[in-house]
Amino acid sequence: MGALAGLVCAAPAVLVIAGALSSGPTSPLPFFWASVAGSFGLAVVGGGFAALLGVISAWLVAMCAFPGRRFFSWALVLPLAAPGYVLAYAYAALTWAGGPAPLSVSGFWGAAWIYALAFYPYVYLAARAAFASQSACALEAARSLGASPLAMALKVAAPSAWPGVAAGTALAVMEILADFGVAQYLGVSTLTTGVFRAWFSKAEPQTALQLASLLLTAAVGLLVVERLLRGRRGFAGGSARWRPLPRYRLGAFWTAVAFLFCAGLLTLAVIAPLGWLIRLAALRPLSDLALLAEPLGNALILAGAAALVTLPLAAILAAAARQPDPLRARLGQGGLFLAGMGYAAPGAVIALGALAAFAAAREAGLVGGLSGATAFAALLWTYAARFAAPGAQPIEAGLSRVSASLGFAARTLGAGPVRRFWAVDAPIAAPSVLAAALIVFVEALKELPATLILRPFNFDTLAVRAYAYASDERLTQAAAPALLIVLAGLLPTLLLSSRIERARAGRRP
Amino acid sequence: MSPALALVGVSRRYGPLAGLRQVTLSAPDKGVLAVLGASGSGKSTLLRVIAGLEPVDEGQIQLSGRVVSRRGFTEPPEARRVGLVFQDYALFPHMTAVQNVRFGLSRDPPQKRAAIANEWLDAVGLAAKANAYPHELSGGEQQRIALARALAPKPSALLLDEPFSGLDPVLRSELRDLTRRIAKETAGAFVFVTHDAEEALFMADHLAVMAHGRLVQADEPRSLYERPATLAAAAALGPVNQFEGVVREGRLATPFLDFPAPSLTDGTRATAVVRVEALAATPGQRFLVAERRPQGARDLVMVRCEKSGVLWRALIPAASPAMARCEVSAPPSSRLVFPTPDSQS
Numbered sequence: 074m075g076a077l078a079g080l081v082c083a084a085p086a087v088l089v090i091a092g093a094l095s096s097g098p099t100s101p102l103p104f105f106w107a108s109v110a111g112s113f114g115l116a117v118v119g120g121g122f123a124a125l126l127g128v129i130s131a132w133l134v135a136m137c138a139f140p141g142r143r144f145f146s147w148a149l150v151l152p153l154a155a156p157g158y159v160l161a162y163a164y165a166a167l168t169w170a171g172g173p174a175p176l177s178v179s180g181f182w183g184a185a186w187i188y189a190l191a192f193y194p195y196v197y198l199a200a201r202a203a204f205a206s207q208s209a210c211a212l213e214a215a216r217s218l219g220a221s222p223l224a225m226a227l228k229v230a231a232p233s234a235w236p237g238v239a240a241g242t243a244l245a246v247m248e249i250l251a252d253f254g255v256a257q258y259l260g261v262s263t264l265t266t267g268v269f270r271a272w273f274s275k276a277e278p279q280t281a282l283q284l285a286s287l288l289l290t291a292a293v294g295l296l297v298v299e300r301l302l303r304g305r306r307g308f309a310g311g312s313a314r315w316r317p318l319p320r321y322r323l324g325a326f327w328t329a330v331a332f333l334f335c336a337g338l339l340t341l342a343v344i345a346p347l348g349w350l351i352r353l354a355a356l357r358p359l360s361d362l363a364l365l366a367e368p369l370g371n372a373l374i375l376a377g378a379a380a381l382v383t384l385p386l387a388a389i390l391a392a393a394a395r396q397p398d399p400l401r402a403r404l405g406q407g408g409l410f411l412a413g414m415g416y417a418a419p420g421a422v423i424a425l426g427a428l429a430a431f432a433a434a435r436e437a438g439l440v441g442g443l444s445g446a447t448a449f450a451a452l453l454w455t456y457a458a459r460f461a462a463p464g465a466q467p468i469e470a471g472l473s474r475v476s477a478s479l480g481f482a483a484r485t486l487g488a489g490p491v492r493r494f495w496a497v498d499a500p501i502a503a504p505s506v507l508a509a510a511l512i513v514f515v516e517a518l519k520e521l522p523a524t525l526i527l528r529p530f531n532f533d534t535l536a537v538r539a540y541a542y543a544s545d546e547r548l549t550q551a552a553a554p555a556l557l558i559v560l561a562g563l564l565p566t567l568l569l570s571s572r573i574e575r576a577r578a579g580r581r582p
Numbered sequence: 583m584s585p586a587l588a589l590v591g592v593s594r595r596y597g598p599l600a601g602l603r604q605v606t607l608s609a610p611d612k613g614v615l616a617v618l619g620a621s622g623s624g625k626s627t628l629l630r631v632i633a634g635l636e637p638v639d640e641g642q643i644q645l646s647g648r649v650v651s652r653r654g655f656t657e658p659p660e661a662r663r664v665g666l667v668f669q670d671y672a673l674f675p676h677m678t679a680v681q682n683v684r685f686g687l688s689r690d691p692p693q694k695r696a697a698i699a700n701e702w703l704d705a706v707g708l709a710a711k712a713n714a715y716p717h718e719l720s721g722g723e724q725q726r727i728a729l730a731r732a733l734a735p736k737p738s739a740l741l742l743d744e745p746f747s748g749l750d751p752v753l754r755s756e757l758r759d760l761t762r763r764i765a766k767e768t769a770g771a772f773v774f775v776t777h778d779a780e781e782a783l784f785m786a787d788h789l790a791v792m793a794h795g796r797l798v799q800a801d802e803p804r805s806l807y808e809r810p811a812t813l814a815a816a817a818a819l820g821p822v823n824q825f826e827g828v829v830r831e832g833r834l835a836t837p838f839l840d841f842p843a844p845s846l847t848d849g850t851r852a853t854a855v856v857r858v859e860a861l862a863a864t865p866g867q868r869f870l871v872a873e874r875r876p877q878g879a880r881d882l883v884m885v886r887c888e889k890s891g892v893l894w895r896a897l898i899p900a901a902s903p904a905m906a907r908c909e910v911s912a913p914p915s916s917r918l919v920f921p922t923p924d925s926q927s
Binding site for chain 1: 633634635658659660661663664665666668670672673674675676685686688689731732735737
């Protein structure tokens, strides 16, 4: 079951590679190499910058004591609520498109800047968790041996945290490669925008498939790296006893530096861009809201349908990976990995794969043309393929709360399988299933490239509308739909933040 | 009358490892069978096969004369009426204390369930906490609820898996008393698994020592303590002094004492064993007192035989006078000799 569900998720990606291979060599279009260079450069510069911001902020928040630390600890996650393209629109509005700041956030460096601000939380979360899970005893030992904060950071904390940091960076780079909205809007040639250009403007499906499979290879490579590193994160371990970490009390100067760093980061990544969007939205007449009713309704319907389709898939994946039988569990883990491939693949790539599948089905006479209904089905499949893995994660965590001994206890108390499910497993896992539904819902709401490719004609969602307004240089009108997306994104972000805070190592669950 | 619980030649294999090998054991009604063993001795597997969470590969298990497990047949745990109390309590986190206790009462008529649950909460002294959720209860209270929950459906056997290991010493002794009292008043066998020798001796009406999947010895706790059948059984029940040597003229000489070994032929390699608490030290000349440390009412002394370098431990009353050298003695019945297993093969 689990392996099957994984296949459903990975199928579009596999179809893309198959399509690219079956085409044979073609002479690449002129923008092929520019796309490769653009993606590579952005991955290195944007990813590196995101890693730097993430590690420094995580170190300050996890290991030092300064005013506002607790607030920053959760607030620094907030950029995750805003998709990259919203941040790009906001910065455009703030700077070159008539804004107050005399800068030009555009082109390659503009995109790298946006990526760093949008995706540093991936590194921040991983690094914070890694720092926080270190044994307090090891750190106390280091301090009692006379290590300064810097020495402690370099010699004790950093070596034990690096697998986490690297895994978080891999996630951030994965997001950078998958991004379409930012690069498109700021005019950078990347693999994802190349896929779009080749598919739509130049009508070069083979080049599109080739670019897509290149993207996919990179994404799967990053995924493998991330999984391997995540498996090694445990080595911070040591004493499982929970104790508040011994935080460094900073002197006046360094307190100011730490505070200003966190406050500055938060201002640049959240307060300034979103504040400016709010100001822009407030400039528009209220009648604008009426125009948003339809895309909002569409977005809610689409995201709701995505959650309905994806949840069973995610539940099967999660349950299969937790089978007691080791062989079946291995199969289930394989399914989870396949689903992870679907998640790692950019939306544009998955959408192409789904299109290819439907095209093949049409040739075989199984379905008619790409009408509204088939487009809708293809879109839902794309969402399911992309978001089954992130949805499976909380469900898996929830199922792990139903410990084996609870099941045994229920059995010895005379409860059969049906009663065990309804009276024990289901109520304990319910909050996690809700969390999974929320994550899938919001991810689908934010998704841009696949929605652009596959949406039925004239079917606009919030993301599509924001994209269309921004592309037409009507940023003031783009502000309101963009803000609605951010508002929806806040919920799962806060949920994620609080869950990670609670999951401190050694603490009783 | 058949015993409440009986295992006859039960084996359970995990691949090449033996989980249980040919275990034959029975537990009386209204009594506590304590199973003592280190981790990996098979004692947890024993509980799991009795509960029906695992099948047996050989032999059979009977509850009040009814066969519940044999090769190819395992009555499922939900049908066999065996209660299980876990080390981690395993209370349902989304149910209150009284809901947890009521969970197993589905066989009783609905109108009686509340009364039965309240009776059991009363029995464990937690009637006041009936509506508390597990996370609002202390460890000891959670363990009491787990006990009440397992007992409420009137199981034919109650299995307790290291139930007190997460508790502090005061709570631990309170719960030991409570559990023993309930066991005496309740029909069915209590099977209590632990790695703590002192706890096993305290709890047991009948004591079984396990090692490497095998039953080493089973007897009344006092006889097992005083007359262990093997070195392993002797060492399992508390700290011992040992000396390995060869039997000559019906006795085994150690640097400290002679041990009578009338049943062993001369030339047999054997180990002399005496419990630390059975060895007494009195002021004398023969041995050096290497160290003396207080241990509550008694002091632990390290006694060295300078000629051989062998060091033994003894317990003496804390009030004994200071001494630099000493003489040692042990009652004849406490001097045990076991043939070294290799010498017979």
